[in-house]
Amino acid sequence: MKRVGSVCAMLLWASSTVAAEPVDFKRDIQPLLVKHCYECHGPVKQEAGLRLDQRDPAFKGGDVGNTIVAGKSGESVILQALTGASEAVSRMPLDRDPLPSEQIELVRRWIDEGATWPADEPGEQQDKRRDHWAFKTPVRPSVPAVKNEAWPRGDVDRFILAKLEAEGLSPSSEADRITLLRRLSLDLIGLPPTIAEVDAFLADETPQAYEKQVERLLASPHYGERWGRHWLDAARYADSDGFEKDKSRAMWLYRDWVVGALNRDLPYNQFLVEQLAGDQLPGATQDQIVATGFLRNSMLNEEGGIDPEQFRMEAMFDRMDALGKSMLGLTIQCAQCHDHKYDPLTQADYYRLMAFLNNDHEAQPTVYGPEGLAKCQQLLGEMNRIEMGLKEATPDWQSRMAAWEASAAGNQPEWHVLQPTTHVDTGGGAKLSLLADQSMLCAGYAPTHCTFRVEGTTPLKTITGLRLELLTDPNLPHGGPGRSYKGTAALTQINVEAQAADGSGKLEGQKIAAASADFEQTETPLEAVFDDRSGKKRVVGPVSFAIDDKNETAWGIDAGPGRRNQARKAVFRFEKPIAFDAGVKLAVSLAQNHGGWNSDDHQNNLLGRMRVSVTDASEPAADPLPAHVRKIISIPAGERTPEQVATVFSYWRTTVAEWKDANDQIESLWRQWPEGSTSLVLASRDNARETRMLKRGDFLKPGDPVTAGVPEVLHDLPADAQPTRLSLARWLVDPASPTTARVMVNRVWQAYFGTGIVSTSEDLGVQSETPSHGELLDWLACELMDSGWSLKQLHRTIVQSATYRQSSNVSPELAERDPYNRLLARGPRFRVEGEIVRDVALAASGLLNPKLGGESIYAPIPESLLALSYAPLTWNEERGPNRYRRALYTFRRRSLPYPMLQNFDTPNGDFSCVRRQRSDTPLQALTTLNEVIFTECARALAQRTLAEAPADDPQRIAHAFRLCVSRTPSDVECQTLLDLLGKQRERIAEGWLNVREIATGENALPGKLPQGATPADLAAYTVVARVILNLDETITKP
């Protein structure tokens, strides 16, 4: 594929300089040096001894000498190098395309005019790269004057027209109404207009007819789906983890958040703040927390034998990349290993920026969809009412509760936390890391069967019992305490060995006499998801199951939705006290064999975070009080918050016998609690991680520590800013930001016109392509900010312009003059994005299920593709209405991209993508011809046509045609399709074609036929419908 930048650059350059005017070094020459020369002859490197970022060294020249000879371009080596005329010096820039001849000509003129290179003003910065336009806050430019005052509908058009006029070009006429509505509809909601919508627009003779359509479409909930998909590319959204296991993950609430935020026109600055730091906003809502999934969309490796910290750092790099491309518009990831080669960004800048993001838990809390959330609120309300009732009916409840507290306080023995010296998964794979409180957190690989072994010594001379705490942790599913998909765990067996702490003697097994726990399930068959295909009956139940030496029984801690994700503890009392004068060395084995058969899926039932303590108290047993209640009652009563008092009450009331009825009522309400989902989000850590520079980006080679900060070349961070993500987010959306608004308006422009004003939409830095309309970019950026960051307003501004409304027809002359339509002397025309290719077919055929939101759906996928998966994979193909949901909702598995979408250039979420490829390949043709949904669409379109159109072939064909491309076919187009129809009918009549197969996809008669239609009609029309669905025009924005 030919990828050309120079044609446009040339046109731009030609227009920006007037021949007679002398060359100005700062305006004309220095930007060329910055862009093309500094990498090798700048502040960082001076290849061949040549330095071109300062005047004196530049004139002194490099090893060859005579770099710039004022007044004598012929003798100046720099010019020879640019033209490739020198024997001594290679053509420059080395290994790159030569500069356009216009630019070389500028350099020649500059030298011949005397090579004036003004000295820097005092205080002027030395690094000329900082002068690059994108590092300066956009300022609203004045709108240019134009000759043709009749054409512009708004200021956008004046910028476009001024340039066209300078080029001697004229804009195209306005497109016809059908084309306009189709373009508008595909652009704003990603669906074609219906025939009724087209007719209504054609019939609307009011002057505001077009604007009404704009408002109708902007108000459609499908607007958020269409534009949300763009953001999801940038957010590298996917429904699976990536890497070998590539487990499914629940991120659909984040996807729905994006769609919803756009639909309610959440201001773009707030849109960014919530995604970077929604959890840190005061009174953060679930929505705002879910929004931080933007950062969590990174891939996650849970392959056996990985080091979790290595891949946490990989995810950090990925987040920086996403932040850089999608929000900052700078290739900051280039500074991960070394100072940026082109932009004035240092490696320290990179790690200082990362320090804002590096202080979080990789959290996955319980979240609820809209219905679940409402149900939770309702249940909590009812529980509160019952509790209020109890309190009202019992005026002395406070003193009674205090008395109960007094009896409970101090009734627990002293527990000594065992400091682990060894803590491993002996089964191999899962990684345990030791936290500051001596608990161990399990991460990485999650096998379904394994045994943790924890060893440690205690100075206690006698041990009567051992306490195993299962602790919650934000990094565990639903907060834990287990690693199962519910955050639960099952302990199959605990075994304890002991020896003297000095190592004398041998480790000997210790018999456990009794086990107690603060929560234990009644005996329950293991859930189907944990079936290990052994055929054995496996159960979870009371904690005694953990000491019964049976591999089929385990201690279970699933207290049901809403209550299962809290810390639990079990205490194991030894038959005989363990006694060694030197203290005791303990080895605790925790067997966890209650997972399923497939360690590549969510079938583990592992402990997530655990801590071991020992005591020498007699008859140790588990504290019945939940840990969080125990913790509150240790706080002096006067210092507790109302919430803490309520928490204690909620526990205490369960111990009050006379409240049995109320307790039973609340218990039954808990049993109605909905199952939540998880969503990957960020949660701040209490203890800040230290961020260090990494040598060559290698996490094993940490360098100097850095503090959080922003790149020096960009606007300042407020002096009092805390080192939080919220500070970073607010800094990012500061109106002083040089790039934030520009990046977004540029990407929106790109979506409409195929190419951004800056074609390198991920990079506005020094190496970016010269903007085609730099002032328009700044104007739009200021408009966005001044409108209160309203994206819908930005869309209005663009789609209401005369520029947008031009016909996209192209003459050979114009195609040659401006092949990429950068000057916009015509409207945009290109193939729609992959998702829309499918959505158009679904909409035209009437199959589309327009339902919004919810979990991703398993659209049909070829069986043979599943064999390409490493991990055994269940793909429950949708057979119901979900089958025909918009492509936005198709489950996106990273290692197995959905083939229809992949063929149409849809990114799979491995990394942030702000600019899709747009290819045209035979595989695309095969997809729209033969993929199962498309063939179902062809049959449905035939059905629909026969049902909706009058029983007349030309009218039927016109109807099908309009459903697909909005316009009525010309006579000759209609005749072509009639001929095709006729040929099919003929061959059907002669018995050559299998009517049943064509009409139904199988050897069956069509179930329901439109009135007056025969199976043969349906088959013949299916062939015709397939052709119409495959027209270039059907999948093209006109």
Place this chain on the structure above:
Amino acid sequence: MNDRQNVQQQFNRRWFLEQCGVGLGSIALGSLLGNGALAAPVAADPLAPKQPHHTPRAKHVIFLFQAGAPSHLELFDNKPELAKLDGKLPPAELIEGYRAAFINPNSTLLGPKFKFARHGQSGAEISELLPHLAEVVDDVAIVKSLVTDAFNHAPGQIMMNTGSQQFGRPSFGAWTTYGLGSESRDLPGFVVLNSAKKGTSGGASNWGCGFLPTVYQGVPLRSQGDPVLFLSNPPGIDAQSQRESLDALATLNKMRLDAVGDPEIATRINSFELAYKMQTSAPDLMDISRETPETLAMYGAEPGKPSYANNCLLARRLVERGVRFVQLFHEAWDHHGGLTNGLKEQTALTDKPSAALIKDLKQRGLLNDTIVIWGGEFGRTPMVQGGNDGRDHHPNAFTMWMAGGGIKPGITLGETDPFGFNVTGDKVHVHDLHATLLHLLGFDHTKLTYRFQGRDFRLTDVHGRVVEKLLG
């Protein structure tokens, strides 16, 4: 060809009729590898053959990727010392700072499980597990000194196939097709074949196009059902109906082209014609029943029974048809346990067909310009995992072999220490391997670049050197 000419050519409405489908003239690489970052309109056939930087020795690549990482210590790198040290702990200095995936590095050493012998005129040392490779060993270069950066499967496979542990980079096959185009007009330029019971750890990224245009991505061919996804017409649409449909489609698209003038329509018309051709050529390609019984026997291939052997034979048929890059994936070598039987089983499936491919290419005169590469993502530890029949992942030293296309035949390159743990001579990093292979394909690996996000990316990142000793 300059930009203007190119654009003109695109626009010429007759161009697609005249030029497509028959041998396109070579387009100079320079015009392809420009710096432009524009989202260009769909341009003149991106798969047209192109001239690389220098005269290539090889025109095709067949990469027999042994995913899961076969044990070099049982197959190629004979370590009698290791046998003697079986059951002993490794020297402390050997494992200092060493990170292992699963085992404690301080695990006992495990002696090689199989016998070795020297073969051919070159006297290359090969395990008894590979009797067929032994027959062609004089055509092969064995490299015992491969080194990689990753020791987990998915990152390791991505490293071997894209030159980076980070997902999202173009694969070797994609780079090759981008640089050279394809000589096949009706098959994809880069084809992927999969055997074994499951897919690869690295997934589709192993043959992805990264940021290169989608057309350079590897296309999996399937042994059962449609060889290419969506190749078959919908039920009931027969050949004549299909032709009539496509004729109507082309007629209507041409009318639209005339009406609106958008040259992209011409490209789409062409795509449909190529798709139609592929509907014939792909099944024809997959039909190995037309091979002689002798050929089938040589590979151990059986029509209708998908296997690594069938895929090796298909690789030859693909190369014969001008496909640029063929990659087989066989995910079966991750022997943390069951090493002995696992290797017996996998070599029984793969040794004969791999060797047959060399013989077959040679007898047909195709080996001269086809590079065949065999190997996995890393090697395995000399230390035992589990009981006494498994090895962990090991990135510091492993073996690959290659043949044809300008590779020096009959040599063994590189040495490792007595444990097969570290390379002691002629180290070949994955980047060096890529640089060397690109060299044989006619490229200076530092100049085969693609501008993305303000940076010129390469298969070899900022590394790589051509291993001169491997050049024939």
